[in-house]
Amino acid sequence: MISEFDxxxxxxxxxxxxxxxxxxxxxxxxxxxGSMTLIDEARAEAIYAxxxxxxxxxxxxxxxxxxxxxxxxxxxxxxxxxxxxxxxxIFAHDIIRTGVAFGTSAAIEGPxxxxxxxxxxxxxxxxxxxxxxxxxxxxxxxxxxATVAKAKVTYLEGYLWDPPHAKDAFRKAARIAHEARREVxxxxxxxxxxxxxxxxxxxxxxxxxxxxxxxxxxxxxSLYETGxxxxxxxxxxxxxxxxxxxxxxxxxxxxxxxxxxEIPAAPIERLVDATGAGDAFAAGFLFGYTxxxxxxxxxxxxxxxxxxxxxxxxxxxxxxxxxxxxxxxxL
Amino acid sequence: MISEFDxxxxxxxxxxxxxxxxxxxxxxxxxxxGSMTLIDEARAEAIYAxxxxxxxxxxxxxxxxxxxxxxxxxxxxxxxxxxxxxxxxIFAHDIIRTGVAFGTSAAIEGPxxxxxxxxxxxxxxxxxxxxxxxxxxxxxxxxxxATVAKAKVTYLEGYLWDPPHAKDAFRKAARIAHEARREVxxxxxxxxxxxxxxxxxxxxxxxxxxxxxxxxxxxxxSLYETGxxxxxxxxxxxxxxxxxxxxxxxxxxxxxxxxxxEIPAAPIERLVDATGAGDAFAAGFLFGYTxxxxxxxxxxxxxxxxxxxxxxxxxxxxxxxxxxxxxxxxL
Numbered sequence: 001m002i003s004e005f006d007x008x009x010x011x012x013x014x015x016x017x018x019x020x021x022x023x024x025x026x027x028x029x030x031x032x033x034g035s036m037t038l039i040d041e042a043r044a045e046a047i048y049a050x051x052x053x054x055x056x057x058x059x060x061x062x063x064x065x066x067x068x069x070x071x072x073x074x075x076x077x078x079x080x081x082x083x084x085x086x087x088x089x090i091f092a093h094d095i096i097r098t099g100v101a102f103g104t105s106a107a108i109e110g111p112x113x114x115x116x117x118x119x120x121x122x123x124x125x126x127x128x129x130x131x132x133x134x135x136x137x138x139x140x141x142x143x144x145x146a147t148v149a150k151a152k153v154t155y156l157e158g159y160l161w162d163p164p165h166a167k168d169a170f171r172k173a174a175r176i177a178h179e180a181r182r183e184v185x186x187x188x189x190x191x192x193x194x195x196x197x198x199x200x201x202x203x204x205x206x207x208x209x210x211x212x213x214x215x216x217x218x219x220x221x222s223l224y225e226t227g228x229x230x231x232x233x234x235x236x237x238x239x240x241x242x243x244x245x246x247x248x249x250x251x252x253x254x255x256x257x258x259x260x261x262e263i264p265a266a267p268i269e270r271l272v273d274a275t276g277a278g279d280a281f282a283a284g285f286l287f288g289y290t291x292x293x294x295x296x297x298x299x300x301x302x303x304x305x306x307x308x309x310x311x312x313x314x315x316x317x318x319x320x321x322x323x324x325x326x327x328x329x330x331l
Numbered sequence: 332m333i334s335e336f337d338x339x340x341x342x343x344x345x346x347x348x349x350x351x352x353x354x355x356x357x358x359x360x361x362x363x364x365g366s367m368t369l370i371d372e373a374r375a376e377a378i379y380a381x382x383x384x385x386x387x388x389x390x391x392x393x394x395x396x397x398x399x400x401x402x403x404x405x406x407x408x409x410x411x412x413x414x415x416x417x418x419x420x421i422f423a424h425d426i427i428r429t430g431v432a433f434g435t436s437a438a439i440e441g442p443x444x445x446x447x448x449x450x451x452x453x454x455x456x457x458x459x460x461x462x463x464x465x466x467x468x469x470x471x472x473x474x475x476x477a478t479v480a481k482a483k484v485t486y487l488e489g490y491l492w493d494p495p496h497a498k499d500a501f502r503k504a505a506r507i508a509h510e511a512r513r514e515v516x517x518x519x520x521x522x523x524x525x526x527x528x529x530x531x532x533x534x535x536x537x538x539x540x541x542x543x544x545x546x547x548x549x550x551x552x553s554l555y556e557t558g559x560x561x562x563x564x565x566x567x568x569x570x571x572x573x574x575x576x577x578x579x580x581x582x583x584x585x586x587x588x589x590x591x592x593e594i595p596a597a598p599i600e601r602l603v604d605a606t607g608a609g610d611a612f613a614a615g616f617l618f619g620y621t622x623x624x625x626x627x628x629x630x631x632x633x634x635x636x637x638x639x640x641x642x643x644x645x646x647x648x649x650x651x652x653x654x655x656x657x658x659x660x661x662l
Contacts, residue, residue, distance in 0.1 A: 020650075048424065051428070052429075053389065053398070053424070053426075053428050053429050054421075055645065055649075056388070057387070058384065086418075087417075093379065093380070093385070094384035097350075097382065098384050312643075313386075313644070313649065316384060318351065318386075319351075
């Protein structure tokens with residue numbers, strides 16, 4: 001079957017509002033550093049009023065990955081819910097102009113387009129406060145079976161477990177993908193997200209609803225409720241068909257059955273804003289994987305993309321990743 | 332008289348929508364590279380639809396300068412007109428959270444808050460397409476005489492000549508400032524702006540309505556319709572009381588009567604986005620000037636601020652300029 005897309009990404013459609021903040025601001029706002037906290041509209045307004053001058057850039061975890069794949073020259077599509085409002089227009093403009101196919105109908109009524117208020121501390125770590133808004137309206141009806149069937153990989157974000165109906169959309173997409181002999185990838189998104197849905201996430205791995213899982217070190221440890229990386233990795237090897245584990249400056253590990261491939265992190269000059277590091281890694285890996293470049297090269301492309309986005313404000317690449325990869329001799 | 336503000340800045344209140352673009356995109360859109368072109372709402376929508384994924388950051392020339400002065404630790408105020416709409420909220424949030432006093436009433440009716448669609452080419456040059464919107468509603472009534480009288484310097488942008496009534500506000504502010512024995516500064520803003528209002532700008536200098544004028548090399552040459560920098564500088568010396576001329580990587584020149592002070596540009600690693608270079612220079616200079624640090628130190632602070640903002644996307648500093656100046660041994 002001919003593939004129209006390398007990757008179809010399904011996730012929350014979010015615009016990021018990013019400001020620098022000192023550590024004591026996080027303490028005053030009572031937010032857990034490095035995590036993603038869900039907030040309501042009143043809290044969103046309060047945080048925005050208190051935070052510093054902001055940069056507004058489209059985000060959303062799976063959407064960032066789709067944008068990254070397109071930036072590598074891959075064919076990507078995205079499904080996610082915005083409202084027909086100014087912020088929704090920004091999200092749609094940016095993802096479409098990045099070259100990602102995006103046709104999910106915007107909600108006419110209900111809550112506003114989602115925004116994540118991101119606080120970047122001097123160490124470059126990001127702490128996210130997300131108002132899900134219109135994402136709450138994503139349902140099974142937004143999954144077009146033909147699109148799923150035409151994508152080599154359908155990529156799903158764990159954050160979809162937060163809105164009430166999105167996990168139905170998630171499961172529908174996964175089922176259609178497998179019926180069409182396509183693959184399904186999942187990112188665990190966040191260690192607190194893993195904590196909320198540990199049982200379901202592990203069940204998905206065991207049931208082989210997921211062919212490739214992406215996790216960072218914190219999420220992996222949270223999944224198996226251990227502080228020991230090696231034992232967590234061993235547990236993952238026993239449950240997941242195939243996994244990509246990112247470890248920030250310690251690089252990444254790809255595991256499949258008894259195979260283990262370790263890849264160093266790509267060098268950076270200065271960590272500016274860690275927002276989107278995992279999303280960019282997944283973009284590079286999935287681009288390489290769907291091009292048949294092998295795990296090692298795929299992970300190197302992931303490391304390159306992650307290194308690029310963390311040296312600037314915002315989660316999306318601001319240069320063509322295709323060019324960066326060519327300059328690095330990877331493509 | 333006690334000064335409540337070091338600088339009161341008066342200008343167009345604009346939010347920037349910034350995207351990278353190739354040179355041929357400028358050609359296709361028929362815009363003059365490096366300039367500021369005024370556009371209507373339909374054109375704004377067309378440019379936005381065609382341009383790439385964007386970063387949204389508050390801007391406006393004089394507003395950027397006010398933000399820069401606050402970032403140095405100076406006391407700054409800003410007068411400019413937004414509409415009470417989402418983009419206006421962004422502008423107000425950012426300038427207030429930067430520490431600038433901003434109390435101009437937002438328009439309830441009429442055109443939307445101004446946006447400038449900025450195209451950044453691979454060489455780092457920026458080309459601006461500005462929809463003035465609510466700025467058209469700035470009038471004399473927005474000038475609070477008490478605020479002007481309490482500012483050491485009232486700083487005005489040449490772009491205020493574009494909206495129909497803003498120049499009345501400009502003249503009123505200048506008159507009040509001088510009546511209160513305060514100083515008035517002006518930036519020429521853009522070489523095309525100089526071309527539109529050359530006669531009036533020169534008349535203001537000769538009439539001493541302006542105590543300090545800021546110009547870049549292109550604006551200076553446009554003012555005197557010559558391609559020769561030295562003869563333009565000589566002409567400016569004859570008309571202006573005091574002038575600061577910026578020359579990009581060639582540094583800056585301060586002139587007053589027979590005095591000439593030349594300052595080199597501050598070193599940069601990579602030019603990312605030239606947007607706001609002149610605004611940041613004016614911020615550093617005016618901060619130093621109002622602190623009584625002398626022309627040379629003031630211009631060095633200007634060069635430092637300019638070097639900072641051109642190494643990142645957007646016109647406003649993303650680190651405290653006070654800290655950068657301390658690290659550089661300038662404060």
